[in-house]
Amino acid sequence: MNFHTRKWVKPEDLNPNGTLFGGSLLAWIDEEAALYTVVQLENKHIVTKFISEINFISAPRQGDIIEIGIEAVEFGRTSLTLRCEVRNKITRENILSIDKITMVNLGEDGKPAPHGKTKIEFVRDRLQ
Numbered sequence: 075m076n077f078h079t080r081k082w083v084k085p086e087d088l089n090p091n092g093t094l095f096g097g098s099l100l101a102w103i104d105e106e107a108a109l110y111t112v113v114q115l116e117n118k119h120i121v122t123k124f125i126s127e128i129n130f131i132s133a134p135r136q137g138d139i140i141e142i143g144i145e146a147v148e149f150g151r152t153s154l155t156l157r158c159e160v161r162n163k164i165t166r167e168n169i170l171s172i173d174k175i176t177m178v179n180l181g182e183d184g185k186p187a188p189h190g191k192t193k194i195e196f197v198r199d200r201l202q
């Protein structure tokens with residue numbers, strides 16, 4: 075799993091308990107999953123279809139640096155299913171896990187369309 079994105083927990087991200095608001099974290103994850111999918115499927119018309127159980131394992135506090143990891147687990151015909159883990163960048167403490175995030179590739183008509191991909195691709199290989 076690659077942990078591409080780092081976030082710094084700021085005062086505006088906190089809930090009344092002084093820990094990271096779960097909704098902010100989920101928005102960051104959805105954006106990360108969307109960008110991962112856009113790059114893998116080479117299509118910006120994608121949507122989040124399904125998110126499985128979300129396990130909030132521990133609560134980050136103001137000033138913590140967290141990192142978001144995404145991994146492709148299944149390439150379907152029109153879908154791409156991802157796994158997500160979030161951890162503390164410094165201590166490596168687990169913060170959250172989601173086993174399945176299913177993204178769907180859309181055609182120009184806004185309907186699911188085959189993406190034609192079967193495995194992870196790296197941009198550096200596409201450029202050769």
Ligand SMILES: CCCCCCCCCCCCCCCC(=O)SCCNC(=O)CCNC(=O)[C@H](O)C(C)(C)COP(=O)(O)OP(=O)(O)OC[C@H]1O[C@@H](n2cnc3c(N)ncnc32)[C@H](O)[C@@H]1OP(=O)(O)O
Pocket residue numbers: 108109112116117118120121122123124149150151152153154176178184185186
């Ligand atoms: C390159 C240039 C750079 C560009 C640089 C700009 C980048 C800019 C990035 C912006 C990125 C924005 C990303 C926004 C991310 C949102 O905000 S999305 C908003 C929230 N999501 C939505 O509104 C989606 C609403 N739902 C829908 O529109 C419809 O349900 C859908 C998604 C079109 C699917 O319709 P459907 O009738 O279920 O379609 P169906 O053909 O039955 O299934 C399609 C696929 O979904 C799977 N599926 C269906 N139901 C489920 C389920 N419950 N669980 C799991 N999988 C399921 C099916 O198995 C199928 O997969 P495959 O077997 O083909 O692989």
